[in-house]
Amino acid sequence: MTGSYVSVSNYPGTTVEVYRGKTRLDENVFEVIDTPGMYSLSCITDEERVTRNLLLKERPSVVLHVMDAKSIKRMLPLTLQLIEASLPVILVLNMMDEAEREGLSIEVSDLEKRLGVPVVTTIAALGKGIDELKGKVSEYVRAA
Amino acid sequence: MSGQHRLVYDERIEDAVNRISALLSDSYFLSKRAVSLLLLQEDEDITQLVEATDRSSYEEISSIVEETKQAFDRPLSYVIGLTMHEDALNITERSVTRNRKMRRSFASVLSDLTMHPISGIIILLLVLYFGLYKFVGEFGAGTIVDFLEENIFEGYINPFLTRVFEVLIPWRWLQELFVHEYGVLTLGMRYAIAIILPIVGTFFLVFSIIEDSGYLPRLAMLVDRIFKKIGLNGRAVIPMTLGFGCGTMATIVTRTLESKREKVISTLLLALAIPCSAQLGVILAMLSVSFRALVIWMVFVALSFLLVGFLAARLYPGKKPSFYMEVPPLRIPKISNVLSKTLARMKWYLVEVIPIFLGASVIIWIGNLTGAFNLLVRALHPVMSFVGLPSESAQAFIFGFFRRDYGAAGLYDLQRAGILDIRQILVASTILTLFVPCVAQFAVMIKERGLKTALWIASFVFVFAFAAGAVLNVVLQVTGIL
Incomplete structure (x- = not known):
């Protein structure tokens, strides 16, 4: 989303550094921080610890929980934890095309209602859903 | 949008969370509820942080943690984790459906071959x-x-x-x-x-x-x-x-x-x-x-x-x-x-x-x-x-x-x-x-x-x-x- 180059690998566990960039939405400039992935707020690995410390220190105005839509069942507990922690979460279900190819269908509005946070589906590699995501981020920040 | 989702844990844990929350100050970015749960799971970093921030009530907090631990025969992180996973399954069961009749693609056959x-x-x-x-x-x-x-x-x-x-x-x-x-x-x-x-x-x-x-x-x-x-x-x-x-x-x-x-x-x-x-x-x-x-x-x-x-x-x-x-x-x-x-x-x-x-x-x-x-x-x-x-x-x-x-x-x-x-x-x-x-x-x-x-x-x-x-x-x- 920032336009600067970030190495994205097709396997988990490659981002061990924190990447920062800036982006403009409406009139506001946002700092975007890409963090190492985590599976749980109660940390196991060092990379998860880095991410949690960042959440605590940077106090972000929006937290995008980006996950592979196919593994929503396994990843949702972290979303629940983030909500529990009163963090401003938006759930981003990425790689929707692959999920659909596997026969997975996700009721986004139903999910939104159950979780009580915005849910956006994207195919980031093709740039799909990014505008909608930007819209939700702006909305979220304006409401806060 | 309606209210946010709330995880409900075992009564004894809920009780401990309420008591710990009452002792915590407002200085954490995470909700008191989340901090309390992390304390119950004996998360090292958070425990240290609370020890430093809420010095006066720390002793009482750790006795609540200790007491709650005694009430369960499994580690609290397991008990809490289980509730989270069950809840997540509950949510996805209703809003995520899978069509099992899809034909197996060439990619998935190849995928199995690479792991055999x-x-x-x-x-x-x-x-x-x-x-x-x-x-x-x-x-x-x-x-x-x-x-x-x-x-x-x-x-x-x-x-x-x-x-x-x-x-x-x-x-x-x-x-x-x-x-x-x-x-x-x-x-x-x-x-x-x-x-x-x-x-x-x-x-x-x-x-x-x-x-x-x-x-x-x-x-x-x-x-x-x-x-x-x-x-x-x-x-x-x-x-x-x-x-x-x-x-x-x-x-x-x-x-x-x-x-x-x-x-x-x-x-x-x-x-x-x-x-x-x-x-x-x-x-x-x-x-x-x-x-x-x-x-x-x-x-x-x-x-x-x-x-x-x-x-x-x-x-x-x-x-x-x-x-x-x-x-x-x-x-x-x-x-x-x-x-x-x-x-x-x-x-x-x-x-x-x-x-x-x-x-x-x-x-x-x-x-x-x-x-x-x-x-x-x-x-x-x-x-x-x-x-x-x-x-x-x-x-x-x-x-x-x-x-x-x-x-x-x-x-x-x-x-x-x-x-x-x-x-x-x-x-x-x-x-x-x-x-x-x-x-x-x-x-x-x-x-x-x-x-x-x-x-x-x-x-x-x-x-x-x-x-x-x-x-x-x-x-x-x-x-x-x-």
Whole structure:
């Protein structure tokens, strides 16, 4: 989303550094921080610890929980934890095309209602859903 | 939007959460509820944070944690985690549906084949043969290097530079800083641009394709069983595979491993038995004159890897690691992604490597000028003859201290000059493969594992490399295989 180059690998566990960039939405400039992935707020690995410390220190105005839509069942507990922690979460279900190819269908509005946070589906590699995501981020920040 | 979702836990936990929350101040970015739950799960960082922030009530908080712990016969992190997972399943059960009738795609069949013990190994060998041996070894380290070395550098650049500096600088000793045998330009730049760059370039290209295709996690699944024997889990495949790109980067990535034990073992194995791309390419190129030598080298290094890993796992006891990893789908890599990644990596590599190569050339120049370099080569003579190598090869190992690939390039030079025979090349490449990590990797080892562990690993690797070289040399001579 920032336009600067970030190495994205097709396997988990490659981002061990924190990447920062800036982006403009409406009139506001946002700092975007890409963090190492985590599976749980109660940390196991060092990379998860880095991410949690960042959440605590940077106090972000929006937290995008980006996950592979196919593994929503396994990843949702972290979303629940983030909500529990009163963090401003938006759930981003990425790689929707692959999920659909596997026969997975996700009721986004139903999910939104159950979780009580915005849910956006994207195919980031093709740039799909990014505008909608930007819209939700702006909305979220304006409401806060 | 309606109210936010709320996880409801066991009554006793809810009660503890309420009591702890009442004692917490407002200074945490996370909700009091979340902080309380993390305290109940005895999260180290959060406990420390609360101890520092809410000093006065900390004692009472920890007694509530203690009391709640007693009420359950399983760890609270398990109890809390279970509730979260059940709740998540509950939510997804209603809003996520799966159509099971979808036909299995070609990709998913192929995916299973890559993880099957037999077909998986065949696929791995094919990837290694065509990706590494043919493309990086023969094309990158052979064709391209030959062209750049012989046509461009030896043909035009070096003679030209040598003439320029001979005209500009009257003193031979100062000329030698820039040109002639060990010159910054004729040796340092030539190594960096003509030998190393094509090799890492082709390697990074292949690696980016493999990486983007989603093959690595499958490889992790495939070798998980073997890795368990050496005290690692399949997850360690990622740093190990990255190690074939660059050991320094890979040592940083060992952060993703769970236990300290796994981190130490993989740091050791990375320092010892995983050659980095540049080194690998040059070694493949050197050994490509004899396929038998190449096979012996591969088997010997693989055995060292397994032996040391196995021993390390015995000597450094600890919990058997568990393995959990997502396997993303196989897909055709996008050319633009592969190219931009390859270029970014090559750029990163050049920025890092050229100053070091040049710096190393300057140090070698000083060493030559003062005679220290010759002294060192002579001092290493007994070590060299111990493993059956001519004393000239000592210089390659000294180069290897600065960077592994620089050492490999030095060895390559010796082979081209016809100083080493095939047995010596095999022994020298094996030692150099096992030999010390380069300066950068060593620095990262200190940073990640601490000075003491790093020194232990480096000294072990040093001794092991030469001992293994000597053994290999004797075995080759006695059996007459090569």
